[in-house]
Amino acid sequence: MRDSNIGNSEIIIALAGNPNAGKTTLFNALTGLKQKVANYPGVTVERKEGIWRVDGSQTDYRLLDLPGLYSLDASSIDEKIALDVLTGQIKGLKKPSAIIAVVDSTNLERNLYLVTQLIEHGFPIVVALTMIDEAEKEGLKIDSQKLSHCLRVPVVKVNAAKGLGLKELAEAVKEVLQKEPEIPEKLKEKISSSENGHSKNAEIFARYSFITDVVQQTVTYPNQKRQRLSDKIDKVLTHKFFGLIILALLLLIVFQAIFSWATLPMELLENVFGSLGELVRSQLPEGIIADLLADGVIAGVGAVLVFLPQILLLFLFISILEDTGYMARAAFLMDKIMSKVGLHGKAFLPLISSFACAIPGIMATRTIENPRDRLATILIAPFMSCSARLPVYTLMIAAFFSDQIVLGFISVGAVLMLAMYLLGITVAIIVAFVLKKTLLKAPPPPFVMELPPYRLPKLRNVVQNMLLRAWLFVKRAGTIILLISMILWALAYFPRVDNDAIDENQKASIQLENSYAGQIGKLIEPAIEPLGFDWKIGIALVSSFAAREVFVSTLSIIYNVGKEADAENATLIQAIREAKKEDGSPVWTPLTALTLMVFYVLAMQCMSTVAVVRRETNSWKWTLFMIIYMTLLAYTAAFLTHKIGSFLVYSSIEPFL
Amino acid sequence: MTLANLAVGEVGIIKGIAGDSVITKRLMEMGVLPGVAVKIIKTAPFGCPIQIRIREYDLAIRRSEAELIEIHTN
Numbered sequence: 001m002r003d004s005n006i007g008n009s010e011i012i013i014a015l016a017g018n019p020n021a022g023k024t025t026l027f028n029a030l031t032g033l034k035q036k037v038a039n040y041p042g043v044t045v046e047r048k049e050g051i052w053r054v055d056g057s058q059t060d061y062r063l064l065d066l067p068g069l070y071s072l073d074a075s076s077i078d079e080k081i082a083l084d085v086l087t088g089q090i091k092g093l094k095k096p097s098a099i100i101a102v103v104d105s106t107n108l109e110r111n112l113y114l115v116t117q118l119i120e121h122g123f124p125i126v127v128a129l130t131m132i133d134e135a136e137k138e139g140l141k142i143d144s145q146k147l148s149h150c151l152r153v154p155v156v157k158v159n160a161a162k163g164l165g166l167k168e169l170a171e172a173v174k175e176v177l178q179k180e181p182e183i184p185e186k187l188k189e190k191i192s193s194s195e196n197g198h199s200k201n202a203e204i205f206a207r208y209s210f211i212t213d214v215v216q217q218t219v220t221y222p223n224q225k226r227q228r229l230s231d232k233i234d235k236v237l238t239h240k241f242f243g244l245i246i247l248a249l250l251l252l253i254v255f256q257a258i259f260s261w262a263t264l265p266m267e268l269l270e271n272v273f274g275s276l277g278e279l280v281r282s283q284l285p286e287g288i289i290a291d292l293l294a295d296g297v298i299a300g301v302g303a304v305l306v307f308l309p310q311i312l313l314l315f316l317f318i319s320i321l322e323d324t325g326y327m328a329r330a331a332f333l334m335d336k337i338m339s340k341v342g343l344h345g346k347a348f349l350p351l352i353s354s355f356a357c358a359i360p361g362i363m364a365t366r367t368i369e370n371p372r373d374r375l376a377t378i379l380i381a382p383f384m385s386c387s388a389r390l391p392v393y394t395l396m397i398a399a400f401f402s403d404q405i406v407l408g409f410i411s412v413g414a415v416l417m418l419a420m421y422l423l424g425i426t427v428a429i430i431v432a433f434v435l436k437k438t439l440l441k442a443p444p445p446p447f448v449m450e451l452p453p454y455r456l457p458k459l460r461n462v463v464q465n466m467l468l469r470a471w472l473f474v475k476r477a478g479t480i481i482l483l484i485s486m487i488l489w490a491l492a493y494f495p496r497v498d499n500d501a502i503d504e505n506q507k508a509s510i511q512l513e514n515s516y517a518g519q520i521g522k523l524i525e526p527a528i529e530p531l532g533f534d535w536k537i538g539i540a541l542v543s544s545f546a547a548r549e550v551f552v553s554t555l556s557i558i559y560n561v562g563k564e565a566d567a568e569n570a571t572l573i574q575a576i577r578e579a580k581k582e583d584g585s586p587v588w589t590p591l592t593a594l595t596l597m598v599f600y601v602l603a604m605q606c607m608s609t610v611a612v613v614r615r616e617t618n619s620w621k622w623t624l625f626m627i628i629y630m631t632l633l634a635y636t637a638a639f640l641t642h643k644i645g646s647f648l649v650y651s652s653i654e655p656f657l
Numbered sequence: 658m659t660l661a662n663l664a665v666g667e668v669g670i671i672k673g674i675a676g677d678s679v680i681t682k683r684l685m686e687m688g689v690l691p692g693v694a695v696k697i698i699k700t701a702p703f704g705c706p707i708q709i710r711i712r713e714y715d716l717a718i719r720r721s722e723a724e725l726i727e728i729h730t731n
Contacts, residue, residue: 071686075679109712110688204685226713231698240702332717336703339719345706446683447722451708451715 012062012094013052013173014086016118017102018111019068020325020452022130022160024461026102027065029160037468040090044618045081046366054170061173064096070110072117076369086123098124098176100169105135105142105157106453108219109211112151116207119151119183120191124176127155128169134453139222147218152182161458186210230325230453238329247333251352254317258310258356259387265309273302291493292486300485303547304608305474307357310387312470314353314360319465321349323457327367328449335447341429342436344368344447347377351428354384355421358609362616363469370445376435378616379626382609383428385421385601391549392600393417395567396593399576416597424601427633473612480611488546491517505560512557517542531599531638532592532646534581541605548605591645598641603634658730660695660709661723668696669728676725688712689726 017023027035031050038047048065066085067078074080081090088095101118103111118125129144148155154172158165187210194206237243277294284290321327327349335345346368354361361381368374385393397413404412497514499507512518521538528538536558544551552567559575579587604610604627614623663669671693674681688711689695698708698715705720 070683073682073686075682107712107714110714113686113688201682201685204682205690208688208690230715234699234708238699238701238708244702328717332701332706332708335717335719336701336705339705443678444680444721446680447706447717447719448680448683448687449706449717450687451717 010062011059011177012064012096014064014066014096014099015102016066016069016082016086016099016114018070018104018107018114018450020450021068021102021104021107021111023065023068023102024465025458026100026128026130026158026160027063028460028464029163029166031063035468037472039618040081040085042618043077043081044366044616045078055167057170059174064093069114071114072121077371078369086118086121096123098126098173100173101125101127103127103129104131105129106131106138106140108142108215109208112211112214113207115151115153116187116210119153119181119187122181122183124179124181125153126169126172126176127151127153128165129155129157130160132157132159134455138226138228139224140226141220143218143220147214150184150186150214150217152184161460184210186213228453233454234329234451237326238332243329243333247330254314254353255356257317258313262309262313266306269306269308270302273298273305276302288493292489295493296486296489297482300489300546301478301482303485303550304478304481307359307388307608308470308474310357311360311473312466314356315363315466315469316462318349318353318360318364319462320457322367323455323461325452325454328451331449332451339447341432342373343377343432344370344373344445345449347373350377351381351384354381354386357386357388358382358384358606359473359612360469362609362612363473365616372436372440372442373445375617375622376432376440378613379435379622380428380432382604382606382626382630383424383431383602385424386548386606388548388606389420389600391552391567393420393597395552395555395573395576396597398568399573399588400590400593416594420597420601423598423637427602427637431629431633472615473608480614481607484607484610485546488517488543491515491520492543503560505557508557509560512539512554530642531595531635532589532642533596534587536579536587537592537596541599544605546607548600551600551605591642591649594645595638595642599634599638601634602630602637604630658728659724660697660726660728661707661720663697663728663730665697665699667730668694669730670694672727672729674725675727680722681725684718684722684726687716689716695726695728 015023015027027048027050030052032053034053035048035050039045040047045067050063050065052061052063054061064085066082069079069082072079072083072086074083084090085093086096086099099118101115103115115125115127127147129142132142135142142157144155144157154175156165156169156172158169160166187207190206190210191203194202237246277298280294280298281290284293318327321330327346330349331345333345334348338345338347347365350361350364350368352361353364358381361384362378365374365377365381368377393416397416401412401416406412406415492512492515494516495514497511499510517539518535520542521535521540524538524542525533525535528534528541533541536555539558540551540554543554552572555576556569556572559572559579576588577586581587610623610627613626614620617623658669660669660671671689671691673691674684674689693711696710698710700707701717706717707720707723709716709718709723
C-alpha cells in the first residue's frame with residue numbers, strides 16, 4: 001500500500017462552488033476516506049483536504065475543499081480565505097494549480113457568477129456540472145459543449161453519487177494543467193465597458209449580463225413552467241401555522257431520541273470506563289500511578305466521552321436537516337423571533353440543540369456566516385439547560401420538593417424544573433440583547449439566505465459529517481479536557497492524609513476534606529456563605545467544573561455515601577437532609593436547594609464546553625470572558641435568590657418554600 | 658414602489674437597489690439586479706422574512722432588505 005500521507009502530492013487542486021451545489025458529495029467521491037480537516041491559521045474557517053487518486057494513473061492530487069461561496073469579493077471571512085487560498089497567500093500552502101468549479105445545473109445563472117469571477121482571475125478551471133438528473137427531470141437541457149465554448153473552459157457533467165463523469169473530470173483537469181487559461185472576449189468587453197460606469201457595483205451587472213447571454217445560448221427551458229417538488233413540500237413545511245407545528249414536532253423527536261436512545265450507549269460507555277479503571281487498578285501496584293490513571297485520566301476522559309452518543313445523534317439529525325434543505329426553512333420560520341434579540345434565524349437550531357448538550361450546539365453555529373452573530377450565539381448557548389444539569393436538579397428536587405403539590409395537582413418539582421429552563425432562556429435573551437447593543441455592536445449583516453430545493457440526504461455525506469464532528473470534538477477538546485481532569489484529580493488527591501477510618505466511604509470523605517480541593521472549598525466558604533453554601537458544597541462546586549453532574553458524585557463522597565451514588569440515591573438524599581452546621585442548624589434548606597439550582601442554570605460548569613468554545617472562537621479571550629461573565633451572573637442570581645428567599649421566609653410570606 | 662409593497666404571488670421587475678452597503682452588494686451578487694423579474698412566493702409566520710424567486714431559484718430576505726429593492730410592475 002502506498003502512503004496516504006496528505007502533503008506528499010505536489011499538485012493542489014481546489015474545489016470551489018456555491019453552498020448546496022453538491023461540492024461535498026463530489027469531494028467525498030473523489031477522495032474517499034482520505035480526508036483531513038483543520039482550521040486555516042487564525043480563523044475558524046474549516047480547511048478540508050484529501051487525496052484524489054486518479055484511476056489508472058500515477059498522479060495523486062491534493063484536493064482542497066474551499067468553503068461554500070457565492071462570490072470572491074472578500075466581504076465575508078469565507079470569501080476572504082478562499083481568495084487567499086486561490087491566490088497563494090496562505091502560509092505553508094502552495095497556490096492551487098487548477099480549480100474545479102462545482103456548478104448546480106438547476107441553478108445555472110447564479111452558480112456561474114462565481115465561475116465568471118474565477119475566470120477573470122485567470123485561474124485554470126474545469127466546470128463540474130452537478131444535479132444533472134434533477135435538471136433533466138425538470139425539463140432543462142444543457143448543452144455542455146456549447147457552455148464550454150462560451151466560457152473557454154472544459155465543462156464536465158458529473159454524478160458523484162453514482163461515480164459518473166469522474167474519469168472525464170480527471171482528464172479535463174489534466175488538460176487545463178497543461179495550457180494557458182483564456183478569458184472569453186465577450187466577458188472582457190462587458191467588464192471593461194462597465195469600468196466607465198458610475199456605480200461601484202457595475203461589474204456585478206456586467207458579469208450577470210454575460211451569464212444571461214451564455215445561458216440563453218446553452219440552455220433550453222421546457223415549454224411548460226418548471227414543476228418543482230420543493231414548492232409542494234414548502235406548502236406544508238413553511239406553512240404559517242403547520243410549519244411551526246411541524247418544526248416543534250421535529251424537535252420533539254430529536255430530543256426524544258437524544259434522551260432515550262442515547263441513554264443506553266451512555267451507560268455502556270460509563271461501564272466500559274468503570275471496568276477499565278478497575279482493570280488498571282488490578283494490574284498496577286496500589287499507589288499514585290494507579291490512582292492517577294484510574295481516577296484522573298480514565299474517569300476524567302470517560303466523563304467527557306460519555307457525551308459522545310448525544311453528540312453523534314445530534315449531528316446525525318443536524319446533518320440530515322442540513323442536507324435535505326430543511327435547516328434553511330427552520331431559520332426562515334424562526335428569523336422574526338430571533339431577530340428581536342438581534343440574532344440570525346440560523347441561531348435557532350444551535351440554541352435548541354444546546355438543550356441536549358451545548359457542545360454540538362456550539363459546533364453547529366458554523367452555519368452562521370456573520371462572525372458577531374455567531375459569537376453572540378456561542379456566548380449564550382450554555383444557558384440552555386442541558387442534560388448534564390438534570391442530575392443536579394433531580395437531586396435537589398428529590399431531597400426537598402418531592403411529593404409537594406401546588407394548585408391541587410401540579411408537582412412543585414415540575415414547576416421548579418420548568419422555572420429553571422425558563423430562567424436560562426430569559427437570561428440568554430437578555431444577554432444576547434445586551435451583547436448586540438454593546439460589545440458586538442455592528443450594522444445588521446445581510447440576512448439574504450438561499451432556500452435550496454429539498455433533496456434526499458446522501459447517507460455517505462451524513463455519516464461522514466457526523467463522524468467528522470464527533471472526531472473533532474474528541475481530538476480538539478480532548479487535550480484540554482485531559483489536562484483539566486488531571487488538575488482536578490490532583491486537587492482532590494493531594495495532599496495525602498493518613499486516616500485510620502475503617503469504613504472506605506468515610507476514608508474517602510476525610511481525604512477529600514483535607515485535600516487541596518477541600519481547602520479551596522473552605523477558602524471560598526466566605527465567598528459562597530452569602531449564598532447559603534458551606535465548604536462542602538464549595539468542594540462540589542469546584543470539582544464540578546469538570547462537568548455539572550460531578551456535583552452529585554462529589555457530594556456523595558463528602559457525605560460518606562461513596563462515589564457510586566446517583567441523583568436518586570436514598571442514602572445520599574437522607575444525608576443531605578440531615579447535614580448539620582457546627583451550631584446544629586441544618587446546612588440545607590429548601591432555599592439552599594433552590595439557590596443551588598439557580599447557580600447551576602447560569603454557571604459555566606463544564607470543561608468540555610470551555611474547550612469547544614476555545615476551538616470555535618479561536619480565542620482564549622472570549623473563552624475567559626464567557627467563564628467570567630457566566631460565573632458572575634450565576635453568583636449574582638444565586639445571591640439574590642438567597643437574600644430574597646430568606647427575606648420572604650423570615651417575613652413568613654412563604655410562597656411554597 | 659419597492660419589493661416590500663408586493664403581495665404574495667405578485668411579480669415585479671427590478672428597477673434598482675438603493676444604498677451602497679454590504680447588503681446591496683450581497684443582493685446584487687445573488688443576482689438581484691435591474692431588469693430581472695422577481696416573484697413573492699410567501700412570507701414567514703410573522704410576516705418576515707419573505708421568500709422570493711429570482712433567476713429560477715429561491716431566496717429569503719428580510720422586509721427591511723425588500724424595501725431597498727425598487728421595482729415596477731406591468
